[in-house]
Amino acid sequence: VFRIGEFSRLARVSCRLLRYYDEIGLLRPARIDDTGYRYYGAEQLSQLNRILVLKELGFSLEEIAKILARELSAGELRAMLLVRKSDLVRALDAEAERLRHVEARIAQIDAEGELSSDDVVLRAEPETRILSVRRTIASFAAARELIAELGAAVHGRLPASALGALMCVAHAEEFELDRIDLEAGFVLVAEPRAPVLLSNGEPLTARSLPAVERMAACVRVGLPEHAHLITARISRFVASNGYRLAGPSREVFLERPRLDRMESAIVEMQFPVEKAV
Amino acid sequence: VFRIGEFSRLARVSCRLLRYYDEIGLLRPARIDDTGYRYYGAEQLSQLNRILVLKELGFSLEEIAKILARELSAGELRAMLLVRKSDLVRALDAEAERLRHVEARIAQIDAEGELSSDDVVLRAEPETRILSVRRTIASFAAARELIAELGAAVHGRLPASALGALMCVAHAEEFELDRIDLEAGFVLVAEPRAPVLLSNGEPLTARSLPAVERMAACVRVGLPEHAHLITARISRFVASNGYRLAGPSREVFLERPRLDRMESAIVEMQFPVEKAV
DNA sequence: TTGCTCCTCACGTCACGTGAGGTGGC
DNA sequence: TTGCTCCTCACGTCACGTGAGGTGGC
DSSP states (O other): EEEEEHHHHHTOOOHHHHHOOOOOOOOOOSSSOTTTOEEEHHHHHHHHHHHHHHHHTTOOHHHHHHTTTEEEHHHHHHHHHHHHHHHHHHHHHHHHHHHHHHHHHHHHHHSSSSOOOOOEEEEEEEOOEEEEEEEEEHHHHHHHHHHHHHHHHHHTTSSSGEEEEEEEEOOOOOTTTTTTEEEEEEEEEOOOOSSBBBTTTBBEEEEEEEOOEEEEEEEEEEEEGGHHHHHHHHHHHHHHEEEEEOOOEEEEEESSGGGGGGOOOEEEEEEEEEEEO | OEHHHHHHHHHHHHHHHHHHHHTTTTSSOOOOTTTOEEEEOOHHHHHHHHHHHHTTTOOOHHHHHHHHHHOOOOOHHHHHHHHHHHHHHHHHHHHHHHHHHHHHHHHHHHHSOOOOOOOOEEEEEOOOEEEEEEEEESSHHHHHHHHHHHHHTTTSOOOGGEEEEEEEEEOOSSSOOOOEEEEEEEESSSOSSOOOBTTSBBBEEEEEEEOEEEEEEEOOOOOGHHHHHHHHHHHHHHTTTTTEOOOOOEESSSSOGGGGGGOEEEEEEEEEEEEOO
Protein backbone atom coordinates (compact mmCIF):
# COMPACT_ATOMS: atom_id res chain seq x y z
CA VAL A 1 0.00 0.00 0.00
CA PHE A 2 1.40 3.36 -1.07
CA ARG A 3 1.13 6.95 0.03
CA ILE A 4 0.41 9.48 -2.65
CA GLY A 5 4.02 10.45 -3.31
CA GLU A 6 5.28 6.95 -3.95
CA PHE A 7 2.16 6.03 -5.87
CA SER A 8 2.58 9.04 -8.13
CA ARG A 9 6.21 8.03 -8.80
CA LEU A 10 5.18 4.47 -9.67
CA ALA A 11 2.48 5.65 -12.02
CA ARG A 12 4.53 8.60 -13.34
CA VAL A 13 1.80 11.12 -12.75
CA SER A 14 1.73 14.15 -10.48
CA CYS A 15 0.30 14.18 -6.97
CA ARG A 16 -1.96 17.00 -8.09
CA LEU A 17 -3.48 14.76 -10.74
CA LEU A 18 -4.18 12.06 -8.18
CA ARG A 19 -5.80 14.55 -5.80
CA TYR A 20 -7.81 15.96 -8.68
CA TYR A 21 -9.04 12.52 -9.76
CA ASP A 22 -9.98 11.87 -6.16
CA GLU A 23 -11.83 15.17 -5.97
CA ILE A 24 -13.90 14.48 -9.11
CA GLY A 25 -14.48 10.90 -8.02
CA LEU A 26 -12.62 9.34 -10.93
CA LEU A 27 -10.07 7.47 -8.84
CA ARG A 28 -10.65 7.20 -5.13
CA PRO A 29 -7.75 6.00 -2.93
CA ALA A 30 -8.25 2.64 -1.25
CA ARG A 31 -8.24 4.38 2.11
CA ILE A 32 -8.06 7.86 3.61
CA ASP A 33 -7.03 8.05 7.25
CA ASP A 34 -8.24 10.59 9.74
CA THR A 35 -5.40 13.00 9.00
CA GLY A 36 -6.54 13.05 5.36
CA TYR A 37 -3.59 11.02 4.04
CA ARG A 38 -4.48 9.05 0.93
CA TYR A 39 -3.41 5.40 0.60
CA TYR A 40 -3.38 3.58 -2.73
CA GLY A 41 -2.98 -0.10 -3.54
CA ALA A 42 -1.98 -2.08 -6.61
CA GLU A 43 -5.63 -2.25 -7.60
CA GLN A 44 -5.65 1.54 -7.94
CA LEU A 45 -2.60 1.37 -10.19
CA SER A 46 -4.49 -0.77 -12.69
CA GLN A 47 -7.47 1.53 -12.46
CA LEU A 48 -5.29 4.57 -13.04
CA ASN A 49 -3.67 2.94 -16.04
CA ARG A 50 -7.07 2.20 -17.50
CA ILE A 51 -7.91 5.88 -17.09
CA LEU A 52 -4.67 6.97 -18.70
CA VAL A 53 -5.29 4.64 -21.64
CA LEU A 54 -8.74 6.11 -22.22
CA LYS A 55 -7.38 9.64 -21.83
CA GLU A 56 -4.81 8.85 -24.51
CA LEU A 57 -7.62 7.74 -26.79
CA GLY A 58 -9.01 11.25 -26.47
CA PHE A 59 -11.89 10.81 -24.07
CA SER A 60 -12.68 13.54 -21.57
CA LEU A 61 -12.52 12.70 -17.88
CA GLU A 62 -16.29 12.86 -17.75
CA GLU A 63 -16.59 10.32 -20.54
CA ILE A 64 -14.00 8.12 -18.89
CA ALA A 65 -16.01 8.13 -15.68
CA LYS A 66 -19.03 6.91 -17.63
CA ILE A 67 -17.06 4.25 -19.42
CA LEU A 68 -15.59 2.91 -16.18
CA ALA A 69 -19.03 2.92 -14.59
CA ARG A 70 -20.16 0.83 -17.59
CA GLU A 71 -22.85 3.35 -18.41
CA LEU A 72 -22.04 3.20 -22.10
CA SER A 73 -22.84 0.35 -24.45
CA ALA A 74 -20.30 -1.04 -26.89
CA GLY A 75 -22.29 0.62 -29.66
CA GLU A 76 -22.09 4.02 -28.00
CA LEU A 77 -18.39 3.57 -27.44
CA ARG A 78 -17.92 2.59 -31.06
CA ALA A 79 -19.77 5.70 -32.15
CA MET A 80 -17.64 7.87 -29.90
CA LEU A 81 -14.49 6.29 -31.27
CA LEU A 82 -15.66 6.88 -34.82
CA VAL A 83 -16.28 10.55 -34.05
CA ARG A 84 -12.88 10.72 -32.44
CA LYS A 85 -11.36 9.08 -35.49
CA SER A 86 -12.82 11.54 -37.95
CA ASP A 87 -11.80 14.40 -35.66
CA LEU A 88 -8.28 13.05 -35.67
CA VAL A 89 -8.20 12.70 -39.44
CA ARG A 90 -9.40 16.26 -39.83
CA ALA A 91 -6.93 17.50 -37.24
CA LEU A 92 -4.11 15.67 -39.00
CA ASP A 93 -4.98 17.34 -42.29
CA ALA A 94 -5.18 20.75 -40.67
CA GLU A 95 -1.89 20.28 -38.87
CA ALA A 96 -0.16 19.19 -42.04
CA GLU A 97 -1.45 22.30 -43.76
CA ARG A 98 -0.28 24.47 -40.88
CA LEU A 99 3.11 22.83 -41.15
CA ARG A 100 3.32 23.84 -44.81
CA HIS A 101 2.38 27.39 -43.89
CA VAL A 102 5.10 27.51 -41.25
CA GLU A 103 7.64 26.11 -43.71
CA ALA A 104 6.58 28.69 -46.29
CA ARG A 105 7.19 31.46 -43.76
CA ILE A 106 10.61 30.12 -42.89
CA ALA A 107 11.45 30.02 -46.59
CA GLN A 108 10.17 33.57 -46.88
CA ILE A 109 12.50 34.80 -44.15
CA ASP A 110 15.39 32.97 -45.77
CA ALA A 111 14.62 34.49 -49.17
CA GLU A 112 13.64 38.00 -48.18
CA GLY A 113 15.37 38.52 -44.86
CA GLU A 114 12.13 39.26 -43.05
CA LEU A 115 8.63 38.01 -42.35
CA SER A 116 6.31 40.15 -44.43
CA SER A 117 3.33 40.81 -42.24
CA ASP A 118 0.85 39.76 -44.81
CA ASP A 119 -2.84 40.06 -44.37
CA VAL A 120 -3.90 37.33 -46.75
CA VAL A 121 -6.25 35.06 -44.83
CA LEU A 122 -7.53 31.66 -45.80
CA ARG A 123 -11.06 30.76 -44.83
CA ALA A 124 -14.11 28.77 -45.85
CA GLU A 125 -16.90 30.62 -47.62
CA PRO A 126 -20.46 29.31 -47.49
CA GLU A 127 -22.72 29.25 -50.51
CA THR A 128 -24.05 32.75 -51.19
CA ARG A 129 -27.13 33.96 -53.05
CA ILE A 130 -26.57 36.96 -55.31
CA LEU A 131 -28.69 39.08 -57.64
CA SER A 132 -26.54 39.93 -60.63
CA VAL A 133 -25.91 40.61 -64.34
CA ARG A 134 -23.03 39.24 -66.32
CA ARG A 135 -21.44 41.13 -69.19
CA THR A 136 -18.30 41.34 -71.20
CA ILE A 137 -17.04 44.85 -70.84
CA ALA A 138 -14.17 46.78 -72.33
CA SER A 139 -12.86 49.01 -69.56
CA PHE A 140 -12.91 49.87 -65.91
CA ALA A 141 -15.09 52.84 -66.78
CA ALA A 142 -17.66 50.47 -68.23
CA ALA A 143 -17.52 48.45 -65.02
CA ARG A 144 -18.20 51.58 -63.05
CA GLU A 145 -21.19 52.35 -65.27
CA LEU A 146 -22.51 48.84 -64.78
CA ILE A 147 -22.31 49.28 -61.03
CA ALA A 148 -24.13 52.59 -61.27
CA GLU A 149 -26.87 50.96 -63.34
CA LEU A 150 -27.18 48.16 -60.80
CA GLY A 151 -27.57 50.62 -57.97
CA ALA A 152 -30.28 52.48 -59.85
CA ALA A 153 -32.13 49.27 -60.73
CA VAL A 154 -32.21 48.13 -57.17
CA HIS A 155 -32.97 51.49 -55.62
CA GLY A 156 -36.43 51.44 -54.10
CA ARG A 157 -37.26 48.08 -55.68
CA LEU A 158 -36.01 46.00 -52.83
CA PRO A 159 -36.00 46.68 -49.10
CA ALA A 160 -32.53 47.81 -48.04
CA SER A 161 -32.43 45.01 -45.50
CA ALA A 162 -32.76 42.40 -48.27
CA LEU A 163 -29.51 43.46 -49.89
CA GLY A 164 -26.04 42.72 -48.69
CA ALA A 165 -22.74 43.87 -50.12
CA LEU A 166 -22.13 44.78 -53.74
CA MET A 167 -19.82 42.32 -55.40
CA CYS A 168 -18.19 41.44 -58.69
CA VAL A 169 -17.14 38.04 -60.01
CA ALA A 170 -14.35 37.91 -62.60
CA HIS A 171 -15.16 34.98 -64.86
CA ALA A 172 -12.42 35.31 -67.45
CA GLU A 173 -9.78 32.61 -67.33
CA GLU A 174 -7.25 34.97 -68.83
CA PHE A 175 -7.42 38.57 -67.89
CA GLU A 176 -7.66 40.91 -70.89
CA LEU A 177 -8.04 44.57 -70.14
CA ASP A 178 -10.45 45.22 -73.01
CA ARG A 179 -12.58 42.12 -72.68
CA ILE A 180 -13.49 41.60 -69.05
CA ASP A 181 -16.12 38.89 -68.44
CA LEU A 182 -17.65 40.46 -65.39
CA GLU A 183 -20.60 39.56 -63.19
CA ALA A 184 -21.81 42.30 -60.87
CA GLY A 185 -24.53 42.13 -58.28
CA PHE A 186 -25.63 42.26 -54.70
CA VAL A 187 -25.47 39.63 -52.04
CA LEU A 188 -29.04 38.61 -51.24
CA VAL A 189 -30.18 38.44 -47.66
CA ALA A 190 -33.76 37.67 -48.74
CA GLU A 191 -35.06 36.50 -52.10
CA PRO A 192 -36.65 39.26 -54.26
CA ARG A 193 -40.42 38.91 -54.65
CA ALA A 194 -40.58 40.52 -58.08
CA PRO A 195 -38.13 40.66 -60.99
CA VAL A 196 -35.66 43.51 -60.88
CA LEU A 197 -34.83 45.14 -64.21
CA LEU A 198 -31.99 47.30 -65.44
CA SER A 199 -32.88 50.56 -67.20
CA ASN A 200 -32.62 48.76 -70.56
CA GLY A 201 -35.17 46.20 -69.43
CA GLU A 202 -32.62 43.44 -68.91
CA PRO A 203 -33.50 41.44 -65.76
CA LEU A 204 -31.13 40.73 -62.89
CA THR A 205 -30.67 37.04 -62.13
CA ALA A 206 -30.80 35.53 -58.64
CA ARG A 207 -28.33 32.67 -58.38
CA SER A 208 -26.04 30.91 -55.95
CA LEU A 209 -22.32 31.35 -55.79
CA PRO A 210 -20.90 27.99 -54.77
CA ALA A 211 -19.40 27.42 -51.34
CA VAL A 212 -15.61 27.58 -51.36
CA GLU A 213 -13.57 25.53 -48.93
CA ARG A 214 -10.44 27.64 -49.16
CA MET A 215 -10.81 31.27 -50.07
CA ALA A 216 -7.67 33.40 -50.00
CA ALA A 217 -8.83 36.89 -49.13
CA CYS A 218 -7.24 40.29 -48.70
CA VAL A 219 -8.70 43.75 -48.16
CA ARG A 220 -7.69 46.74 -50.25
CA VAL A 221 -8.70 50.36 -50.17
CA GLY A 222 -8.65 52.16 -53.47
CA LEU A 223 -9.35 52.15 -57.13
CA PRO A 224 -9.91 48.89 -58.96
CA GLU A 225 -6.95 49.87 -61.10
CA HIS A 226 -4.76 49.22 -58.09
CA ALA A 227 -6.09 45.75 -57.60
CA HIS A 228 -3.06 44.17 -59.24
CA LEU A 229 -1.01 44.99 -56.16
CA ILE A 230 -3.30 42.87 -54.02
CA THR A 231 -3.53 40.25 -56.73
CA ALA A 232 0.24 39.95 -56.69
CA ARG A 233 0.29 39.60 -52.94
CA ILE A 234 -2.33 36.86 -53.01
CA SER A 235 -0.54 35.10 -55.86
CA ARG A 236 2.62 34.99 -53.85
CA PHE A 237 0.74 33.59 -50.87
CA VAL A 238 -0.93 30.98 -53.05
CA ALA A 239 2.28 29.87 -54.71
CA SER A 240 4.50 29.78 -51.65
CA ASN A 241 2.02 27.76 -49.60
CA GLY A 242 1.49 25.12 -52.25
CA TYR A 243 -1.95 26.08 -53.48
CA ARG A 244 -3.30 26.95 -56.91
CA LEU A 245 -6.21 29.04 -58.10
CA ALA A 246 -9.47 27.15 -58.39
CA GLY A 247 -12.25 29.24 -59.86
CA PRO A 248 -13.34 32.78 -60.56
CA SER A 249 -12.17 35.48 -58.18
CA ARG A 250 -14.53 37.84 -56.39
CA GLU A 251 -14.44 41.42 -55.21
CA VAL A 252 -16.70 42.28 -52.32
CA PHE A 253 -17.35 45.95 -51.61
CA LEU A 254 -17.42 46.06 -47.84
CA GLU A 255 -18.97 49.51 -47.92
CA ARG A 256 -21.50 50.58 -50.52
CA PRO A 257 -19.14 52.43 -52.90
CA ARG A 258 -19.66 56.02 -53.90
CA LEU A 259 -18.93 56.26 -57.60
CA ASP A 260 -17.44 59.70 -57.20
CA ARG A 261 -15.02 58.48 -54.57
CA MET A 262 -13.90 55.05 -55.74
CA GLU A 263 -10.41 55.81 -54.50
CA SER A 264 -11.65 55.22 -50.98
CA ALA A 265 -13.70 52.12 -51.76
CA ILE A 266 -13.06 49.26 -49.35
CA VAL A 267 -12.90 45.99 -51.22
CA GLU A 268 -12.12 42.45 -50.24
CA MET A 269 -10.52 40.48 -53.04
CA GLN A 270 -11.22 36.78 -52.85
CA PHE A 271 -9.52 33.97 -54.76
CA PRO A 272 -10.72 30.38 -54.42
CA VAL A 273 -7.73 28.05 -54.07
CA GLU A 274 -7.07 24.36 -53.68
CA LYS A 275 -4.11 22.25 -52.62
CA ALA A 276 -1.74 21.78 -55.56
CA VAL A 277 -1.16 18.17 -54.39
CA VAL B 1 -16.39 53.03 -40.82
CA PHE B 2 -18.07 50.11 -39.08
CA ARG B 3 -19.62 49.39 -35.75
CA ILE B 4 -18.51 46.25 -34.02
CA GLY B 5 -21.34 44.06 -35.28
CA GLU B 6 -20.85 44.78 -38.94
CA PHE B 7 -17.09 44.67 -38.60
CA SER B 8 -17.28 41.27 -36.96
CA ARG B 9 -19.44 40.01 -39.83
CA LEU B 10 -17.01 41.32 -42.43
CA ALA B 11 -14.06 39.73 -40.70
CA ARG B 12 -15.99 36.59 -39.71
CA VAL B 13 -14.98 36.75 -36.11
CA SER B 14 -17.10 37.19 -32.99
CA CYS B 15 -17.78 40.51 -31.29
CA ARG B 16 -16.36 38.99 -28.15
CA LEU B 17 -13.07 38.37 -29.88
CA LEU B 18 -12.91 41.99 -31.02
CA ARG B 19 -13.69 43.27 -27.53
CA TYR B 20 -11.10 40.91 -26.11
CA TYR B 21 -8.42 42.06 -28.55
CA ASP B 22 -9.30 45.63 -27.64
CA GLU B 23 -9.03 44.81 -23.95
CA ILE B 24 -5.58 43.26 -24.27
CA GLY B 25 -4.47 46.06 -26.60
CA LEU B 26 -3.92 43.82 -29.60
CA LEU B 27 -6.40 45.57 -31.89
CA ARG B 28 -7.75 48.93 -30.84
CA PRO B 29 -10.77 50.32 -32.70
CA ALA B 30 -10.12 53.48 -34.72
CA ARG B 31 -12.41 55.39 -32.42
CA ILE B 32 -14.47 54.88 -29.29
CA ASP B 33 -17.22 57.43 -28.70
CA ASP B 34 -18.40 58.66 -25.33
CA THR B 35 -21.07 55.97 -25.05
CA GLY B 36 -18.33 53.36 -25.39
CA TYR B 37 -19.31 52.27 -28.91
CA ARG B 38 -16.35 50.96 -30.90
CA TYR B 39 -15.80 52.07 -34.49
CA TYR B 40 -13.51 50.21 -36.86
CA GLY B 41 -12.19 51.16 -40.31
CA ALA B 42 -10.74 49.26 -43.24
CA GLU B 43 -7.28 49.73 -41.75
CA GLN B 44 -8.36 47.65 -38.74
CA LEU B 45 -9.57 44.92 -41.06
CA SER B 46 -6.08 44.51 -42.50
CA GLN B 47 -4.59 44.57 -39.02
CA LEU B 48 -7.04 41.94 -37.83
CA ASN B 49 -6.25 39.74 -40.79
CA ARG B 50 -2.56 40.01 -40.02
CA ILE B 51 -3.34 38.89 -36.49
CA LEU B 52 -5.44 35.98 -37.71
CA VAL B 53 -2.66 34.89 -40.07
CA LEU B 54 -0.13 34.86 -37.25
CA LYS B 55 -2.57 33.05 -34.98
CA GLU B 56 -2.99 30.40 -37.65
CA LEU B 57 0.78 29.99 -37.72
CA GLY B 58 0.54 29.03 -34.06
CA PHE B 59 1.75 32.15 -32.28
CA SER B 60 0.18 33.15 -28.98
CA LEU B 61 -1.56 36.50 -28.78
CA GLU B 62 1.30 37.78 -26.66
CA GLU B 63 3.82 36.80 -29.32
CA ILE B 64 1.65 38.34 -32.02
CA ALA B 65 1.61 41.61 -30.11
CA LYS B 66 5.40 41.60 -30.05
CA ILE B 67 5.65 40.76 -33.72
CA LEU B 68 3.28 43.55 -34.71
CA ALA B 69 5.18 45.97 -32.50
CA ARG B 70 8.32 44.89 -34.41
CA GLU B 71 10.02 43.91 -31.20
CA LEU B 72 11.33 40.71 -32.70
CA SER B 73 14.11 40.43 -35.24
CA ALA B 74 13.81 38.26 -38.33
CA GLY B 75 16.26 35.88 -36.70
CA GLU B 76 14.13 35.54 -33.59
CA LEU B 77 11.05 35.00 -35.73
CA ARG B 78 12.85 32.36 -37.73
CA ALA B 79 13.86 30.61 -34.53
CA MET B 80 10.29 30.71 -33.26
CA LEU B 81 9.01 29.31 -36.55
CA LEU B 82 11.58 26.51 -36.41
CA VAL B 83 10.45 25.62 -32.90
CA ARG B 84 6.86 25.73 -34.07
CA LYS B 85 7.77 23.52 -37.01
CA SER B 86 9.38 20.83 -34.90
CA ASP B 87 6.45 21.00 -32.49
CA LEU B 88 4.11 20.47 -35.41
CA VAL B 89 6.09 17.54 -36.74
CA ARG B 90 6.07 15.92 -33.32
CA ALA B 91 2.37 16.64 -32.90
CA LEU B 92 1.64 15.14 -36.32
CA ASP B 93 3.48 11.95 -35.37
CA ALA B 94 1.68 11.72 -32.06
CA GLU B 95 -1.71 12.33 -33.67
CA ALA B 96 -1.07 9.67 -36.29
CA GLU B 97 -0.19 7.23 -33.55
CA ARG B 98 -3.31 8.15 -31.60
CA LEU B 99 -5.32 7.59 -34.76
CA ARG B 100 -3.93 4.05 -35.01
CA HIS B 101 -4.84 3.42 -31.38
CA VAL B 102 -8.39 4.61 -31.99
CA GLU B 103 -8.67 2.43 -35.07
CA ALA B 104 -7.35 -0.54 -33.12
CA ARG B 105 -10.05 0.00 -30.48
CA ILE B 106 -12.77 0.20 -33.10
CA ALA B 107 -11.48 -3.04 -34.61
CA GLN B 108 -11.49 -4.55 -31.13
CA ILE B 109 -15.13 -3.69 -30.59
CA ASP B 110 -15.97 -5.11 -34.01
CA ALA B 111 -14.12 -8.33 -33.27
CA GLU B 112 -15.01 -8.88 -29.64
CA GLY B 113 -18.24 -7.00 -29.22
CA GLU B 114 -16.87 -4.81 -26.46
CA LEU B 115 -14.06 -2.48 -25.50
CA SER B 116 -11.85 -4.40 -23.13
CA SER B 117 -10.86 -1.97 -20.47
CA ASP B 118 -7.22 -2.72 -20.74
CA ASP B 119 -4.64 -1.24 -18.49
CA VAL B 120 -1.67 -1.52 -20.81
CA VAL B 121 -0.05 1.90 -20.94
CA LEU B 122 2.58 3.16 -23.32
CA ARG B 123 5.16 5.56 -21.98
CA ALA B 124 8.75 6.68 -22.31
CA GLU B 125 11.27 5.29 -19.86
CA PRO B 126 14.44 7.19 -19.06
CA GLU B 127 17.82 5.50 -18.75
CA THR B 128 18.06 3.73 -15.41
CA ARG B 129 21.08 2.65 -13.34
CA ILE B 130 20.81 -0.80 -11.78
CA LEU B 131 22.99 -3.01 -9.60
CA SER B 132 22.55 -6.57 -10.82
CA VAL B 133 23.73 -10.09 -11.57
CA ARG B 134 22.93 -12.03 -14.71
CA ARG B 135 22.51 -15.80 -14.75
CA THR B 136 20.98 -18.58 -16.71
CA ILE B 137 18.64 -20.39 -14.40
CA ALA B 138 16.50 -23.45 -14.69
CA SER B 139 13.31 -22.70 -12.81
CA PHE B 140 11.17 -20.12 -11.09
CA ALA B 141 12.37 -21.52 -7.80
CA ALA B 142 15.93 -20.70 -8.82
CA ALA B 143 14.83 -17.19 -9.67
CA ARG B 144 13.33 -16.86 -6.24
CA GLU B 145 16.60 -18.03 -4.69
CA LEU B 146 18.55 -15.52 -6.74
CA ILE B 147 16.30 -12.75 -5.48
CA ALA B 148 16.78 -13.92 -1.91
CA GLU B 149 20.56 -13.93 -2.39
CA LEU B 150 20.43 -10.41 -3.81
CA GLY B 151 18.47 -9.15 -0.86
CA ALA B 152 20.98 -10.69 1.54
CA ALA B 153 23.95 -9.26 -0.36
CA VAL B 154 22.55 -5.77 -0.28
CA HIS B 155 21.25 -5.88 3.26
CA GLY B 156 23.22 -3.46 5.39
CA ARG B 157 25.81 -2.90 2.65
CA LEU B 158 24.02 0.05 1.09
CA PRO B 159 21.88 2.76 2.66
CA ALA B 160 18.22 1.94 2.07
CA SER B 161 17.75 5.32 0.41
CA ALA B 162 20.28 4.41 -2.29
CA LEU B 163 18.21 1.49 -3.52
CA GLY B 164 15.08 1.67 -5.59
CA ALA B 165 12.84 -1.14 -6.71
CA LEU B 166 13.91 -4.73 -7.25
CA MET B 167 13.73 -5.66 -10.90
CA CYS B 168 14.42 -8.47 -13.34
CA VAL B 169 15.39 -8.27 -16.99
CA ALA B 170 14.56 -11.23 -19.23
CA HIS B 171 17.33 -11.43 -21.82
CA ALA B 172 16.41 -14.60 -23.66
CA GLU B 173 15.18 -14.14 -27.19
CA GLU B 174 13.21 -17.33 -26.94
CA PHE B 175 11.66 -18.21 -23.67
CA GLU B 176 12.62 -21.67 -22.45
CA LEU B 177 11.30 -22.69 -19.08
CA ASP B 178 14.47 -24.50 -18.07
CA ARG B 179 17.03 -22.05 -19.41
CA ILE B 180 16.01 -18.55 -18.40
CA ASP B 181 18.65 -15.90 -19.09
CA LEU B 182 17.78 -13.64 -16.21
CA GLU B 183 19.27 -10.46 -14.84
CA ALA B 184 18.14 -9.46 -11.37
CA GLY B 185 19.02 -6.36 -9.42
CA PHE B 186 18.01 -3.15 -7.76
CA VAL B 187 17.38 0.24 -9.28
CA LEU B 188 20.14 2.55 -8.08
CA VAL B 189 19.24 5.93 -6.68
CA ALA B 190 22.88 6.61 -5.76
CA GLU B 191 26.04 4.84 -6.95
CA PRO B 192 27.48 2.29 -4.48
CA ARG B 193 30.79 3.41 -2.94
CA ALA B 194 32.14 -0.10 -2.44
CA PRO B 195 31.67 -3.37 -4.37
CA VAL B 196 28.72 -5.46 -3.27
CA LEU B 197 29.24 -9.21 -3.27
CA LEU B 198 26.92 -12.19 -3.29
CA SER B 199 27.41 -14.87 -0.68
CA ASN B 200 29.56 -16.86 -3.17
CA GLY B 201 31.84 -13.88 -3.67
CA GLU B 202 30.48 -12.97 -7.06
CA PRO B 203 30.18 -9.16 -7.38
CA LEU B 204 27.06 -7.27 -8.40
CA THR B 205 27.53 -5.04 -11.44
CA ALA B 206 26.33 -1.45 -11.67
CA ARG B 207 25.18 -0.68 -15.21
CA SER B 208 22.68 1.38 -17.16
CA LEU B 209 19.51 0.07 -18.66
CA PRO B 210 18.98 2.03 -21.87
CA ALA B 211 16.20 4.59 -22.17
CA VAL B 212 13.16 3.24 -23.99
CA GLU B 213 10.97 5.52 -26.07
CA ARG B 214 7.92 3.28 -26.01
CA MET B 215 7.49 0.96 -23.09
CA ALA B 216 4.28 -1.05 -22.95
CA ALA B 217 3.59 -1.63 -19.28
CA CYS B 218 1.01 -3.41 -17.21
CA VAL B 219 0.74 -4.14 -13.50
CA ARG B 220 0.05 -7.58 -12.13
CA VAL B 221 -0.39 -8.93 -8.64
CA GLY B 222 0.65 -12.47 -8.10
CA LEU B 223 3.10 -15.24 -8.71
CA PRO B 224 5.56 -14.98 -11.59
CA GLU B 225 4.02 -18.22 -12.86
CA HIS B 226 0.93 -16.18 -13.72
CA ALA B 227 2.87 -13.65 -15.73
CA HIS B 228 1.85 -15.24 -19.01
CA LEU B 229 -1.63 -13.80 -18.57
CA ILE B 230 -0.22 -10.30 -18.55
CA THR B 231 2.22 -11.17 -21.30
CA ALA B 232 -0.68 -12.26 -23.47
CA ARG B 233 -2.53 -9.03 -22.76
CA ILE B 234 0.47 -6.93 -23.69
CA SER B 235 1.11 -9.02 -26.80
CA ARG B 236 -2.40 -8.37 -27.98
CA PHE B 237 -1.98 -4.66 -27.35
CA VAL B 238 1.31 -4.63 -29.21
CA ALA B 239 0.00 -6.51 -32.22
CA SER B 240 -3.31 -4.72 -32.60
CA ASN B 241 -1.74 -1.28 -32.43
CA GLY B 242 0.91 -1.96 -35.01
CA TYR B 243 3.95 -2.30 -32.79
CA ARG B 244 6.49 -5.06 -32.32
CA LEU B 245 8.72 -6.06 -29.44
CA ALA B 246 12.08 -4.31 -29.37
CA GLY B 247 14.33 -5.56 -26.63
CA PRO B 248 14.41 -7.45 -23.37
CA SER B 249 11.37 -7.20 -21.16
CA ARG B 250 11.54 -6.10 -17.53
CA GLU B 251 9.70 -6.89 -14.34
CA VAL B 252 9.71 -4.19 -11.71
CA PHE B 253 8.64 -5.12 -8.18
CA LEU B 254 6.71 -2.09 -7.05
CA GLU B 255 6.85 -3.30 -3.48
CA ARG B 256 9.84 -5.08 -1.99
CA PRO B 257 8.59 -8.68 -2.35
CA ARG B 258 8.36 -11.05 0.55
CA LEU B 259 9.62 -14.41 -0.60
CA ASP B 260 7.10 -16.24 1.53
CA ARG B 261 4.22 -14.31 0.01
CA MET B 262 5.06 -13.98 -3.66
CA GLU B 263 1.41 -14.50 -4.50
CA SER B 264 0.76 -10.93 -3.39
CA ALA B 265 3.81 -9.40 -5.09
CA ILE B 266 2.99 -6.29 -7.10
CA VAL B 267 4.91 -6.31 -10.34
CA GLU B 268 4.94 -4.08 -13.36
CA MET B 269 5.77 -5.97 -16.53
CA GLN B 270 7.45 -3.81 -19.14
CA PHE B 271 8.00 -4.58 -22.82
CA PRO B 272 9.95 -2.20 -25.04
CA VAL B 273 8.17 -1.80 -28.38
CA GLU B 274 8.68 0.06 -31.63
CA LYS B 275 6.46 0.92 -34.59
CA ALA B 276 6.26 -2.04 -36.96
CA VAL B 277 6.38 0.44 -39.90
C1' DT C 1 -42.62 53.07 -28.58
C1' DT C 2 -40.31 48.92 -30.40
C1' DG C 3 -36.53 46.35 -32.04
C1' DC C 4 -31.94 46.10 -32.76
C1' DT C 5 -27.35 46.92 -31.39
C1' DC C 6 -24.18 48.07 -28.27
C1' DC C 7 -22.14 48.24 -23.50
C1' DT C 8 -19.84 46.21 -19.08
C1' DC C 9 -19.33 42.80 -15.74
C1' DA C 10 -18.59 38.15 -14.45
C1' DC C 11 -18.63 33.33 -14.56
C1' DG C 12 -17.35 29.06 -17.17
C1' DT C 13 -14.16 26.35 -19.97
C1' DC C 14 -10.61 21.73 -19.12
C1' DA C 15 -7.40 19.40 -16.57
C1' DC C 16 -4.64 20.24 -13.92
C1' DG C 17 0.22 23.43 -12.31
C1' DT C 18 1.89 26.19 -8.88
C1' DG C 19 2.53 28.36 -4.82
C1' DA C 20 0.95 29.64 0.16
C1' DG C 21 0.45 28.34 4.64
C1' DG C 22 0.05 24.72 7.75
C1' DT C 23 0.24 19.81 9.82
C1' DG C 24 1.72 14.67 10.57
C1' DG C 25 5.19 10.95 11.20
C1' DC C 26 9.73 9.08 11.90
C1' DT D 1 14.22 18.79 16.85
C1' DT D 2 14.76 18.50 11.79
C1' DG D 3 13.51 17.13 7.30
C1' DC D 4 10.35 15.10 4.54
C1' DT D 5 5.74 14.28 3.17
C1' DC D 6 1.26 15.21 3.28
C1' DC D 7 -2.90 18.32 3.63
C1' DT D 8 -6.33 22.07 1.98
C1' DC D 9 -7.37 26.24 -0.15
C1' DA D 10 -7.11 29.26 -3.97
C1' DC D 11 -5.42 31.48 -7.91
C1' DG D 12 -3.65 30.95 -12.75
C1' DT D 13 -3.81 28.88 -17.35
C1' DC D 14 -5.48 30.58 -22.74
C1' DA D 15 -8.55 32.70 -25.63
C1' DC D 16 -12.38 33.54 -25.70
C1' DG D 17 -18.11 31.73 -25.20
C1' DT D 18 -22.12 32.68 -22.90
C1' DG D 19 -25.46 34.76 -20.40
C1' DA D 20 -27.19 38.71 -17.20
C1' DG D 21 -28.69 43.14 -16.83
C1' DG D 22 -28.77 47.52 -18.74
C1' DT D 23 -28.31 51.51 -22.26
C1' DG D 24 -28.12 54.09 -27.01
C1' DG D 25 -29.91 55.22 -31.66
C1' DC D 26 -33.22 55.23 -35.38
